[in-house]
Amino acid sequence: MINLTHKIEGAIYIISVVGDVDASSSIQLDNALGQALEDNQTKILVDCSKLNYISSAGLGVFMSYIQDFENKNIKLVLCNLNEKVIGVFRILGLDQLLKIVDTIEEGKKLIDEL
Amino acid sequence: MMNYSYKVPCQKEKLKDIRSFVSEALRKHGVPEVQIATMVLAVDEVCANIIIHTYKCDPDEYVEIIIKVDKKLNCVFEISDQGDKFDITQYQEPSMAEIIRNKRKGGIGLILVRKIMDDIELVQKDGHHVCRLTKKLGKES
Numbered sequence: 001m002i003n004l005t006h007k008i009e010g011a012i013y014i015i016s017v018v019g020d021v022d023a024s025s026s027i028q029l030d031n032a033l034g035q036a037l038e039d040n041q042t043k044i045l046v047d048c049s050k051l052n053y054i055s056s057a058g059l060g061v062f063m064s065y066i067q068d069f070e071n072k073n074i075k076l077v078l079c080n081l082n083e084k085v086i087g088v089f090r091i092l093g094l095d096q097l098l099k100i101v102d103t104i105e106e107g108k109k110l111i112d113e114l
Numbered sequence: 115m116m117n118y119s120y121k122v123p124c125q126k127e128k129l130k131d132i133r134s135f136v137s138e139a140l141r142k143h144g145v146p147e148v149q150i151a152t153m154v155l156a157v158d159e160v161c162a163n164i165i166i167h168t169y170k171c172d173p174d175e176y177v178e179i180i181i182k183v184d185k186k187l188n189c190v191f192e193i194s195d196q197g198d199k200f201d202i203t204q205y206q207e208p209s210m211a212e213i214i215r216n217k218r219k220g221g222i223g224l225i226l227v228r229k230i231m232d233d234i235e236l237v238q239k240d241g242h243h244v245c246r247l248t249k250k251l252g253k254e255s
Contacts, residue, residue, distance in 0.1 A: 001130070020133075023162035024126030053133070055158050056223035063222070084151045091152070091229050092222060 001025060004032045012108055013041040018050040021058030030061045037065070042074050045107045049080035054088050062098060075099075075114045079107035115185075116143070121178040124169035132161050132179060136191075143183045145251065153249055156230040157191050159223035160245055164195050187251035195243040 002019035015032050019025065036044050062078075069076050077099045081089070089095045099114070101107050118139040122128040136157050140150045161177055169175040180192040227234060233248040 020130060022126075022129050022133075022158060023166060024129055055129075055155060055162065056226050057162065060222055084148075087148070087151065088155060088226070091226055 002028055004028055006032065006036070009108070012043045012045050012111055013039075014045045014047055014104075016047040016050065020053040021051065021061075022053065022055045023057040026055075026057035026061050029058060030064075033061065033065050037068065037072075037074070042072075043111045044069075044074060044076045045104070045111055046076070046078045047080055047104055047107075048078055048082075048085060049104075051081065051085055054085050059088065059092065059094060063094070066097065075111050077101060077107045077111045077114075079104050116183050118181040118183075119178065121176050123173040124165045124171055124175040124177055125173050126162070126165055126171060129158055129162055129165070132177075133158055135179065136181065139181045140183070140189065143187060145183075145187055145189070149249070149251060152230045153189060153191070156227045156247055156249075157193065159227050160191075160193050160247065163223060164193065164245075168195055185253075187253040189249045189251065191247040191249075192239075193245045193247070194239070195245060 002017060002021055002025040004015060004017055006013060006015045008014070013036050015036065017029065021029055033044070062076075065076065068074075079101050080103065081100060086095065086100065089098070089100065099110060101110055118135070120132065120135040122131060133154050136154045137150050140153060145153075157179065161179070164177050165171060169177070178194040180194075182190040182192075227247065230249070231247045232250050233246075235246050237244050237246055
């Protein structure tokens, strides 16, 4: 089960993920990113402070948008990942492919600089 | 050697219960949290694969997990699969570039399992297919 909310701060579209993103819930994350894309958002910050767990299904969602976002010049930054969650990104080296920062403030700063 | 077993219907919503079962069993043996997290992930990936791809989320089918932990904290996970055999040992990993290029949402779970576990094998046991994952923590007793 996950709970996804979004808000807009300035030009930044912030998605907050709460709960476990696994094979049963990853579709919701997929829909949330798809919605941002559809709304023509260009600066997307994913707040993972309450993301408790992620499996390959969730990683796959992020990976599936990398190309689209690059082509459309959409900035994606992830922030506030706990140690267990970032560990999963690191196993596959995804922490090198995605922009990941510690805090939401750093996320906002980075997304404006990109 | 301690054994734990858990059997659930093939529903994606049960993955969370499977993760709780694995973490609770490993915690009883004092396995470090970092190791618990990765092993929970590996079991979740194999079970998700069986539930979704082998059984197409059929709640009349079951997936069973047996965990064996010895004194040196060597952990064996036996996940029984009675459906069509998917031979993980023959699986060709897609590259990261390929996954991104093709926008594949699947295919990376088994890469994670391989990176986390020391050994993965498919065995036949009592007429069932069993995916056996082994992680040797090798704690000095």
